Amino acid sequence: MKRKVMVLTGGGDCPGLNAVIRAIVKRASQEDNWEVLGCIDSFNGVLKTPLELVTLDLNSVSGILVKGGTILGTTNKGGPFHYPIKNSDGSWSSIDRSEEMIKTIKDLGIEAVINIGGDGSQRISKALYDRGLNIIGVPKTIDNDLSATDFTFGFQTAVQTVTEDIDKLVTTASSHNRVFIMEVMGRDAGWIALHSAIAGGADVCIIPEMPYNIEKIKDKIEKRYINGRGFCIIVVAEGAYSQSKGKIYQESKEIGYYNEKLGGIGNILMNELIDAGVKHDIRLTVLGHVQRGGTPIAYDRILASEFGVKAFEMVLEKKFGQMVVYRHPEINSVSFDKAIKEPHLVEANSRLVKTAMGLGIEFGN
Numbered sequence: 007m008k009r010k011v012m013v014l015t016g017g018g019d020c021p022g023l024n025a026v027i028r029a030i031v032k033r034a035s036q037e038d039n040w041e042v043l044g045c046i047d048s049f050n051g052v053l054k055t056p057l058e059l060v061t062l063d064l065n066s067v068s069g070i071l072v073k074g075g076t077i078l079g080t081t082n083k084g085g086p087f088h089y090p091i092k093n094s095d096g097s098w099s100s101i102d103r104s105e106e107m108i109k110t111i112k113d114l115g116i117e118a119v120i121n122i123g124g125d126g127s128q129r130i131s132k133a134l135y136d137r138g139l140n141i142i143g144v145p146k147t148i149d150n151d152l153s154a155t156d157f158t159f160g161f162q163t164a165v166q167t168v169t170e171d172i173d174k175l176v177t178t179a180s181s182h183n184r185v186f187i188m189e190v191m192g193r194d195a196g197w198i199a200l201h202s203a204i205a206g207g208a209d210v211c212i213i214p215e216m217p218y219n220i221e222k223i224k225d226k227i228e229k230r231y232i233n234g235r236g237f238c239i240i241v242v243a244e245g246a247y248s249q250s251k252g253k254i255y256q257e258s259k260e261i262g263y264y265n266e267k268l269g270g271i272g273n274i275l276m277n278e279l280i281d282a283g284v285k286h287d288i289r290l291t292v293l294g295h296v297q298r299g300g301t302p303i304a305y306d307r308i309l310a311s312e313f314g315v316k317a318f319e320m321v322l323e324k325k326f327g328q329m330v331v332y333r334h335p336e337i338n339s340v341s342f343d344k345a346i347k348e349p350h351l352v353e354a355n356s357r358l359v360k361t362a363m364g365l366g367i368e369f370g371n
Contacts, residue, residue: 008041010116011321013062015076016048016085016123016130020148020160021302022310023076026122028067029314035064037322043116047079048123049086049130052110053103059114071307074300080123085130108139118321122146124158125346128329132342135327142320143329143342144313148298151195153350154340155331159310164191164297165201171293172206172239179237184287185227185279189272191297192243196352198297199243200359203367209238210368212275214245214253215352218370223275224282226368231286238286246271248278249371312337 013030015023027044034040045051046058060066060078070077084090086107088100111119118140121131124147131143145152150161168190179186188208192198196213203211210226212218223240230238247253254274272290279288302310309332316330316337329345331338352359354371363369 007115008039010041010043010114011118011120011318012043012045012052012059012111012116013078013120014045014048014051014122015078015080015146016121016127017080017082017146018124018148018298019075019080020146020298021074021163021300022159022306023078023080023122023146024067024070024073025159025302025307025310026144026146026314026317027062027077028070029311030120030318031062031064031067033315033318044078048081048127049107050081050084052107052114053086053089057110071311072301074298074302082126087130087133104134104137108134108137111139118142118326120144120317120321124149125152125349128152128342129346131329132327132346135342140324140326142317142326142339143345144317145329145331145345148198149192149195150197151193151349151351152345153348154329154345156334157309157332159306159313160298160302161197162305163300163303164198165205166303167297167300168198168202168241168293169205171291171296172202172208172241175239175291176207176237179239179289182287183231183235183237184289185238185240185284187240187242187272187276187288187290189242189244189290189292191293193245194349194351196243196246197350199241199246200352200362203241204358204362204365206239206241208241208367210240210242210370211362212240212242212246212271212370213352214243214247216354216369216371217247217249219249220275220278220282220370222368222370224279224284226370227279227284227286234286240275242271242275244271 042062044060051058086104089103122144148160148164175186230236328339
C-alpha cells in the first residue's frame with residue numbers, strides 16, 4: 007500500500023501555487039511508494055460530504071508550471087476551526103470541526119499534510135499541529151509579509167504586474183498633464199507599493215507603515231509642474247492611511263470571511279488632494295485582483311519549485327510543525343511559532359526606503 011501525503015492551497019491565490027504543487031508531485035514520484043492527494047478548496051475537501059480529494063501524478067501536473075492560480079482551488083473563508091453553517095432561521099454561525107477533520111485525515115491513511123498559504127493559513131497549520139496533525143507549511147503571499155522568509159513566491163510577479171501598469175500610466179499622465187493615483191494591494195505591509203514605486207519611477211509612495219500628511223503629498227505634486235505642465239505618479243497601498251484620520255476599513259459581510267475589508271484609500275486620497283487645493287486633473291486606477299493573476303515570472307517559478315521540493319523532503323524527514331523558508335542563499339525551515347511570530351513590515355530607516363528617498367520619492371510621513 008502506498009504512503010499518502012495531502013497537499014492543499016489556502017488563502018488568496020497567487021502566481022506560483024501550481025509550481026509548488028508540481029514540484030511536490032515530481033519529487034514524490036522519485037520515491038517508490040508515495041501517493042500525493044490534492045484537497046480541493048483548502049481544507050474544505052476533507053470537510054465536505056462526499057470528500058473532494060484528487061490524485062496528483064505526473065500527468066495531472068504536466069504543463070501547470072506556467073499557469074497562475076491553483077488547480078486545487080482555494081478559499082480564505084471559514085476553515086476547520088470556524089466552519090460556517092447555516093442555521094434553521096437563515097442566519098449563519100460557525101463551528102469547530104478540526105478534531106473531526108484530523109480524524110478523517112488519519113482514517114484515510116494520510117501520513118502528512120502540506121499546507122501552502124500565507125499568515126492566516128500557517129496559523130491554522132500551527133493550531134492543527136498542536137492538535138496532533140503531521141503538517142508542514144509552505145509560505146505564500148503576494149504581500150511578502152512573513153518575516154521568517156526573505157521572499158515569498160508570487161510577490162515578484164505582483165510587483166512586475168504593477169510596474170508594467172505604472173509604465174502605461176506614465177505615458178497617459180504625461181500626455182494630459184495629470185496626477186495619477188494607483189492603488190495596489192498591501193493590507194499591513196507596503197512591499198508591493200515600495201518595490202513598484204522604485205521600479206516604475208513613481209513620485210510618491212504611500213504605505214501602511216508610514217502614515218501620510220496630505221500637505222506633504224500636495225507639495226510634492228506641485229514641484230512636478232512648471233507653468234501648469236507636468237505629471238505625477240502616486241502609488242498607494244490599500245492599507246495606507248493618513249496621520250489625521252487613521253486606518254479606514256469596513257466590516258466584512260461575507261460568510262466566513264473575517265478580515266477587515268480594505269480598499270478605497272485611493273479615492274479618499276484623491277478627494278483629500280482636491281480639498282487641499284490641488285487644481286491639476288487627478289485620475290485613479292485601482293488594480294485589485296489583477297495583481298494576483300497571470301503567469302508567474304521566472305523568479306517565482308524557481309522559488310516555488312524550491313519550496314515544493316523542500317516541503318516533500320521535510321515529509322520524508324518527518325520535520326512536522328515547520329514551514330519552509332528562504333534565507334539567502336539557503337532553503338531551510340523554521341517552526342510555526344517562529345514563522346507566525348511577527349509580520350515582515352517596511353521599516354522607515356531600511357535600505358530600500360533610503361534608496362527611494364535618494365531618488366526623490368515622497369512618502370508623505
